[in-house]
Amino acid sequence: MPEFAPSRRQALRLAALAAPVLAARPGRAAGFPDRPIRLIIPWAAGGSTDAQMRTMCEIAARHLGQPIVIENRPGARGTFAASILHTQARPDGYTIGQIHQGVLSHPFMTRSATWDSLNDFTYILAITGYLSGIVVREDSPVRDWPGLMAHMRANPGQVSVGTSGVGGASHLVISQLFEKEKVTYLHVPYRGVAETTTALLSGQVDAVADSSGWAPHVEAGRMRLLAVWANERPKRFPDVPSIREFGHDVGGIAPYGLAGPKGMDPEVTARLHDAFKAALYDPQHLAVLERYDMPVLYMTGEEYRAWNAARLPVERDLIRRLGISFEGG
Incomplete structure (x- = not known):
């Protein structure tokens, strides 16, 4: 899988755009907003996305002069926000939502017509991405990634691994990794990192592959982080290897x-972009990103749409190759 993170050239260019100043747009969006804005988070409350978005919305609301009301809508592989934007919301700027990699993959996993990921949404901006990895409980006999592979080979198809949904980023990554390692497993999908965390701690699954909502439990000694899929070892967990160190060029931060x-x-759109860009670079919000090991991955709406356009055929081909598409061909 190609790297998700921006190239060095793009990173340098985006850094030059990173001034946290709300640009003046005289005459634009006169009167907008004049009432609260609804923002749909397609994950359960309590996870890293929820914490990040709530902080960002609190700051953006000050710039917009209106409150931003969070609506958590977990389920459906994290695609309820996209579904609502596509079928129910008016294009007046008062209903917006989180768009992520699962929105790109979803249309390739269903027979029903859904959305055109490039043309059925108005992209506002890209914000950040998830540090993800695989964890086990601290009392697990599995100590590291090689140990997990050995355990899975000794128990083919029996080791249960929870993720935040079929076709999500972590599901696609571990499916590729386990395919490369020639091991089989039992996939258990949940509705978000809050649920996968509960499932692991309560013994419902043997391991969890998900975003860094597990980090506080790793720090507290309740979970053991075996590996991350990122460009390098995370600053907070310098002893934990990137999956690349085991010879796998898979993953990255989308x-x-x-x-x-x-x-x-x-x-x-420009008014919303400016408010959320200012919130993105606010120190209060940057502290939340650091807490969850989430990098700044700012792009304008057009740049984000272009990134998705390049990523779309990769998602389609990967899903079909892994056999989790309901489509033929």
């Missing part, structure tokens, strides 16, 4: 961001 329904007024 950006996620905000979008609204198709057909939004460019001036309204």
Whole structure:
């Protein structure tokens, strides 16, 4: 799988755009917003996305002069926000939601017509991405990644691994990793990192592959982090290897961001972009990103749409190759 993180050239260019100043846009979006904005988070409350988004919305609301009301809608592989934006929301800027990699993969895993990921949304900006990895309970006999592989080979198809949903980033990554390692496993999908964390701690699954909502439990000694899929070892866990160290060029950090329904007024989109960009670089929000090992992956709406356009065929081919598509061909 190609790297998700921006190239060095792109990173340098984006850093030059990173001034946390709300750009003046005289005459734009006159009167917007004049009432609260609804933001849909397609994950359960209590996870890393929820914490990050709530902090960001609190700051963005000050710039917009209106509250931003969070609505958690977990389930459906984290695609309820996309579904609502596609089928229910008016393109007036008052309903927006989180867009992530699962939104790209979803149309390739269902017979039903869903959305065109490139043309059925108005992209506002990309924000950050998840540090993800695989964890076990501290009392597990598995001590490291090679130990997990040995345990899975000794118990083919019996080791249960929880993720935040079929076709999500972590599911696709571990499916590739286990395919390369020639091991089989029992996949147990949940509705978000809060649920996978509970499942692991309560003994419902043997391991969890998910974003860094597990980090506090690793620090507290309740979980053991075996490996991460990132470009390098995380600063907070310098003793934990990247999966690359085991010879796997898989994973990385995929950006996620905000979008609204198709057909939004460019001036309204720009107003939302400016407010959320200012919030992105606010020290209060940057502290939350650091807490969850989430990098700044800022892109404008157009840049984010272009990133998704390049990623879309990769998602399609990967899902079909792994056999989790309901489509033929």
